[in-house]
Structures are given as C-alpha cells and as structure tokens.
Amino acid sequence: MPRMFRPSAGAAYPATLADFKRAKAGEMDKVRWARAEAGKAIAAPYAEVISSWLANGFTEVGEA
C-alpha cells in the first residue's frame, strides 16, 4: 500500500527520479516539474522525494 501525502500550498517537485537528480545537482533549467493539486492526497512517484516533501510542508495522511 503506497504512503499518501497531502501537499503544501502550490507545491511543485521534480516529476521523475531523473529530474530529482538534476535538481539535487543544481541543474534547475533541466528539471521538469510536477505540480500537486491543492488538497488532493497523492502517492510519491519515487521514494527519494518523500523526505523532501516532508521537509517542505507535505503531511502524511496514511496509506491508500
């Protein structure tokens, strides 16, 4: 069961793991962004982004 998270207002995050790695490397102009829909709980598209979500206002709401 995937862990579900409620996004922070206006949240945007790297769309894929490859984009995540580009962001971590500071290559911001190469990153494709995904925008979270306000109030709608979502699952992480890749596990590496979870810690970043939690550090930037996402709240975990349980499992799907």
Next chain:
Amino acid sequence: MAYLSGKDCAYLFVDGVDVAVSNNGVNLSSEAVCPKRRPLGQASKSAFLTGQIDSELGITGWLDTNTTAQLADLTGDAKVASVLFGGNAVSQLFAGFKTVYVAGAKVGLADDDLDSFEPVLMTSDCKANIGYVAAPYVERAAAANTDATYATMTEASGATGTAFMHVAALSLGGSTSCTVTVRHSTDHVTFADHTAFANVTAVGGQSLALASQVNKYLSISWAWNGAGSDQTFSAFVGVAVD
C-alpha cells in the same frame, strides 16, 4: 560603518521605474553588525549583510528630459525602492527600502529639450533590508509558471523576511490582474508557496512581509487572473531575511 560600492548598479527601481539608466551615481551606506553564518554548502562562516539595517540611499546627477517625466510621477507619496548593487542575477545582493520619498528641482532652460532634473532620494526611516535577488529583472510571459530560479539564503532558522517586487512593464492581455507568489524550499527540490504579493494591475513596486519561516531557496510563480492572451510582465523580486 560599512560602505557598499561596485563598478556598476544593475537597476535602481523606484516603484517599478528604473532610474539607474540615467543617473550618474548611487550611494548606499549601511551601518550594521554582521552576524557570521555558514552559507549552504560552504565549510566556513562569512558575514551576511541581511536583515533590516540602518542605511542611507542617495542618487546624484542630472537627469535628462525623458527621465524628468518619470521622476515627476514619482515625487509625492511614499515609494518602494530597490537597489540591485550586486547585479541582476539570482543570489546577488540587493537593498530594499520600504519607504522612499523622491524630491527634485527642475533646473535649466524652459525649453523641454534642454532642461534637466536634479533628483533627491530620501528614506523616511533610514532602514534598508539587505537580501538576495530571487527573480532577476526579465520579461516573463508564461501563462502560469513555477519558476525554478533560486537563491541561497542564510541558515537562520525561524526567520521572517521581507520581499520586494518591482513591475516595470505589464501587459494584461485581457486578464484583470497578475498574482505573483514568493515560493521557497529547504532543499531546492520541492518548492511550496510562501506568500503572495497583492495582485498586480499596473506598473509599480511593493514590499511584502514574510511572517513565517523563509527557507533557504527561493523562487516565484505567477498566474493571470481572468481570461486573456499574450500576457507579459517585466519584474524583479528580491527577498531579505530578518
């Protein structure tokens, strides 16, 4: 007394009007005790000129008739001013003044082609917010955007801040206004909204209190309100942590 100076000043915005294009000099003097903090990714500490500090701002020179008209519009009510003395790029230092008054004397001959304008800039509280450029002054056109530009901030935790925005050109294209939002991130991976400026409908400047934690990385987003097409705006946004 610290004295900040550089070879050039990228922009000096007074309520969205760039007066740096035609004046001869900008003087920015700041008196501050600089706390030493460790910038992200650096092992050693350095002095950060951030926060609200005692400052003076002045401009010198004789402005031509093209600028006279602009400055004439600026005299009177309190304005917001920003000095991009570090350059027009993310992470460069700037100074923001929440309350500036512009005065001046029109001198020279009556002929409009020959007269000139000697400006005087006065700050009412002599306080400047020294911060970082979050979004350089460029034209922005996307219908709605999550801009990925970012700036390194101090590691101060629990800090509040002040954001400054100057819109020098705006084409609403049928929309009623534009909403510009300051965004931030702890790790420049996930960005979230912090606070939005008042909706923009015309050229002008704004200062914005950021009443909660400002994280280390900044970006802006914008959205057009109401239907429209081919909207553009040219703006600068900078953020100073307190």
